[in-house]
Amino acid sequence: MLSQTPNPILSIENLKKSFNGFTLAIPHLEFHKGKIYGLTGPNGSGKTTLLSILNLLEKPDSGKIFYRGEVISSKQSQRLNIRRKMAMVLENPYLFNSSVIQNITYGLKVRSRDKKSIQKRAAKALELVNLSGFEERKANELSRGETQRVGIARAIVLNPEILFLDEPFTNIDKAHIGVIEKLIRNINRERNTTIIFTSHDLFQAFRLSDEVLSIVNGKIVRGSIENLFTGDIKEKDNLQWVQITPSLKITVATKMKGNVHILIPPEDIILSRKPFQSSARNVLKGIIKKVEIENDIVRVGCDAGQEFVSLITKASFNRMKLSIGSPIFLTFKTTSVKVF
Amino acid sequence: MLSQTPNPILSIENLKKSFNGFTLAIPHLEFHKGKIYGLTGPNGSGKTTLLSILNLLEKPDSGKIFYRGEVISSKQSQRLNIRRKMAMVLENPYLFNSSVIQNITYGLKVRSRDKKSIQKRAAKALELVNLSGFEERKANELSRGETQRVGIARAIVLNPEILFLDEPFTNIDKAHIGVIEKLIRNINRERNTTIIFTSHDLFQAFRLSDEVLSIVNGKIVRGSIENLFTGDIKEKDNLQWVQITPSLKITVATKMKGNVHILIPPEDIILSRKPFQSSARNVLKGIIKKVEIENDIVRVGCDAGQEFVSLITKASFNRMKLSIGSPIFLTFKTTSVKVF
Amino acid sequence: RAEQIRIRMATTTSTENSGLLNELFPPFEKMFSVKVDVIAVGTGKALKLGENGDVDVVFVHARKAEDNFVEEGFGVNRRDVMYNDFVIVGPEDDPAFIRGNDGVEALTKIFYNKSFFVSRGDESGTHKKEKELWKIKDIEPEGKWYLETGQGMGATLQLADEKQAYTLIDRGTYIAYKGKVNLVILCEGDKRLFNPYGIIAVNPKRHPHTNYIHAMALIGWVTSPEGQEIIGDFKKGGKVLFHPNAYE
Amino acid sequence: MNYMLEALVNAVKMIVGFNPELLSIVSVSLKVSFISTTLAAIVGVPLGFSIAIRDFWGKRGIIILLNTLLALPTVVVGLFIYSLISRSGPIGRIGLLYTPAAMVAGQFILALPIVTALTVSAIQGMDKRIRKTALTLGANNLQTVSILISERKFAIFSAIIAGFGRVFAEVGVSMMLGGNIKGYTRNITTAIAFEAGKGEFSLGLALGIILLSIALSINILVSYFQKKTV
Amino acid sequence: MNYMLEALVNAVKMIVGFNPELLSIVSVSLKVSFISTTLAAIVGVPLGFSIAIRDFWGKRGIIILLNTLLALPTVVVGLFIYSLISRSGPIGRIGLLYTPAAMVAGQFILALPIVTALTVSAIQGMDKRIRKTALTLGANNLQTVSILISERKFAIFSAIIAGFGRVFAEVGVSMMLGGNIKGYTRNITTAIAFEAGKGEFSLGLALGIILLSIALSINILVSYFQKKTV
């Protein structure tokens, strides 16, 4: 499903994990050394479940996980060894009922690292999340955002090969979102750490990661899940469409019936000032609501009955003289619409 | 501090609450019937503490709280009565170890509401957070975002006069952020509920609320805390400035010394294409990074050594032909800079 | 502690409670450099412990059971040591009019009067004696008036006191409780109320690990003139409790 | 040794034979221990609860005291109550001594610190948000207590069951205050002590097996009930 | 009644008088109960722990069994062990009967289900994230167990203290297996029973007061230690 290079650091084959009414099913997935992966997806789609399985906290019902090509068995010692190469920040970090510094040093202590270096590293980690001076505070008296940052410090102090962050930006204040983002980038750059994080902020996921993955209903979808809609398949005169709202329909080509999800990759949506003569079946009229730039790519948010996001280059954005409030046409092909 | 109209539904006088090293101190604050208040502020600034005190979960060390002008004593029965007119969603909602529906109906049951209506109202509340069908799910097996939404449903089902939401959008997926925002607006409109919510997303706070309040280090600041910086006061030749970074300094007028916070209201920052001859002491050069529009007001994010946000009208935005990436000058008066 | 030679003796609670052993054993322990560990339990259990080889010597008062014990080969060399006597106590006002010195007559009166009588009912020496006495007149004590406690003598006496009932009790225990209960002696002196104590070594053939030599030394001591003298001189509340009878 | 086997056979025989004496013994045990445990739960659970949840001066001392009272010997409780209710005691008039009521009183005193101390420890460790949540949703004090108890149901059940186990198995209080009167205050444990005292070890063990079977049945029932209410 | 007063006076006299017999009694009690509780904690805490934390077939049954064993009467334990270590029993050769070691064995059996069951209930209610957090940070099994125990320190301490209280206060096992031999296996509770049996109630109560004072001192020490390690 993903581009395959010879040696993924972590990979998955035919993974299945079911709860009552929910199944996470991933035929194949690879994570590579030194890359940052952003994982997005609706609530209850299986993000946390996937991270827990990758961190070897939970066992899948079936399927295999490989670490550097070696299959991970259910042998305790092997799992521990590999788990010690990873670290994870839970989506709702629990701090042990002791001081902040004891929380930070815990992972180093269980690895029996030498005592002098422990203190230094802990102080450094706290500094990185901007909580120097919090060493002796009682961990369970911190505010929610402070707790989150201690949780992050507690993981990065371990200098893991793979770092899992489950919604690491939860409750972090505006100033510190930048701090943590920078921290993630630096760790990745300096230590070549593989980082897999989840986020509901798609802009952030794109900004921060080399590859964005999405999970919808337990299934991996390449790219972000912007432009994700739900509706019923309708059919008439050999033409199929999905009725999103009474006034918004999107033409599709599928064999599925009934209620479906559809997804339009933002890079497949073409923007134009005038309706645009083409073979593409889907042409929607909207208005520009939001514009954001990063690395010469502009993300344009448009209201066309629902919110659509399109990615275009800065050059074409400027060429079209687009600005907030401009009316705009969105065009995309039937085959660009993924139905599932 | 706030505009005073005759009858606030909730108000505070000389409130003080201290923890080891932290003090929340609010001389005066009013909340009015039917308004939405957005509360922002850095981690550990006292947002949660304030909400807990307003919801009568905790008692302040000193000071008074008034409900519709009546002072709230420490009498259990009075506190319970008033608390029953409110509802609160904690920043990290705890769901009782039972089914989702039992969680939702709990507040109605403790109020001995009649059984038939309870079921109807609960189903309606679940529908509003888009979790119909989750009635019989075990509450402690939900995903984090589902938990958050059940927490919200559990509060709104009570139809309170005042609703406190502590970071209600935490871990909620993109599609549902819209749902919950709409829900908050509708409740406010239809039931005239006073809503006080906290958020780290300033755009959201502005979008959603009638008034944005901020807390910095336990003190209330009117407006949002965009353009909040920290630095040391320097002085030379009768001129005072705060050194934010080695290359960024902002001129101020204050009697304070040492390390201070400063805040520049975004509406006080003037944008121009050319440097602008005026009495204003602060003129910074930057580049436009982000543009967002809402109700004829454009929020422009600029990078001028640090990120600055300016609010201007759509008309002037268009007039200046601004676009992403344009170079820009930011001008503001020394007296616009709040120091604390 | 390991070098110290110890012998174990199982005896009845009432014997130990009387305090006699604290006088009787120390000279012996000194003389033979041996320590006597006293296990005080009910008569039935004391004999059982001997049977199982958990003690070296037993010192009890239940003549028939003792004979059985020897006959079945659990014990050897039984010796008479002493006797004390039982008395029948009851409330001062004596509702069944049993005052006198005929124990059997007294019990018969209690039976016909259906006055409360408290029995230990625990197969102890005292209980066995009581059953013996009922048996003489073929009385089967039963009914609301007849309370079985299944407890030691002291507890039984207290219960009798609480219920203002009659009970059969060894004089030693009664003296120990004097002042704590309101019951008075109503019947005493009957020969049939005598209560002989015997000492028996556990059969070393059956239980070779037992300390037979020292057990025999102890038996020798308590039946020696010196031992018998200590017994005869032992007094409580100014009264002689036990009458030595090793030479009778 | 074949005591155990003999005891098992005896136990089965007794249960099958089902004589009225056994019935009386068992019913005294059940009645007395059930009542005393119920009383201890009614007093101890809310008491433990309020100790755990409140912050007050001397809290630490009270917890230490409670823990100390876990080491309350039955004989001491027996002696203490005896000194109150014996004929010469201050409330001797009522004639409580050697009645099942006296046993209940003694067992209550024995069970109370257990139920209370374990309730304290059950509640103390719980998530602080539970109480806050109940309050934000408008629960009054009683309602808050009951949701907290229900959230820690298992631990509270354990506290009560530990109390029950203690009194169901105890012998000192029953012996001293009940008097082991056949057909009236003789319960399983005093009967065991009685048989053991006679040297009837296998009979004693058989009664012990019966006692444990009854305790087992009760626990199965409780566990079933507990599951249903989850 | 003035038993209580008399007892108090006696207790003070005994403590002040400090005779070697009292010393021996107290030291037997302390030694035996301390060793048996320690053993029960060493076995029971990890055992209760693994029962609580794992999901396995029969878990429910084991918990029911544990709760049942809370109702294990001392006399039954006494009889059971007696049948093993009596000279005619299977391991009678060792000559354990009527030694402090036999008392330890009996008390261990008595304390084990208490410590285990209460550990189960202490651990069962805890936040699931604690275990996950320890694992994500690289803790091995033992380290996970110890952080979980340390997070529920108070409840686990309570479990151990409840076990200690039970054995420190028990008399049946000590009496049956120790034999109440003066200067050797006589401990506080058998001494109380002995005195009470002689009708020396106030002496018995005095010893009870001494027992409780010792328990109190131990609890104060433990609580102090507990506070220090928080």
Ligand SMILES: Nc1ncnc2c1ncn2[C@@H]1O[C@H](COP(=O)(O)OP(=O)(O)OP(=O)(O)O)[C@@H](O)[C@H]1O
């Ligand atoms: N222990 C469990 N038992 C039963 N169902 C579970 C359990 N854990 C998770 N689920 C269910 O599995 C689904 C996936 O949950 P998961 O926590 O992985 O979602 P998520 O993508 O992380 O969602 P969120 O964005 O809300 O955090 C949800 O429907 C959830 O209710």
Ligand SMILES: Nc1ncnc2c1ncn2[C@@H]1O[C@H](COP(=O)(O)OP(=O)(O)OP(=O)(O)O)[C@@H](O)[C@H]1O
């Ligand atoms: N119970 C407590 N004991 C001691 N200190 C506390 C306690 N609760 C909060 N604090 C401290 O008080 C300050 C304010 O906490 P509060 O939770 O109100 O912050 P907040 O504004 O909600 O932060 P966040 O954005 O991280 O949720 C923090 O420094 C916190 O560490």
Ligand SMILES: [Mg+2]
């Ligand atoms: Mg999740």
Ligand SMILES: [Mg+2]
């Ligand atoms: Mg907060």
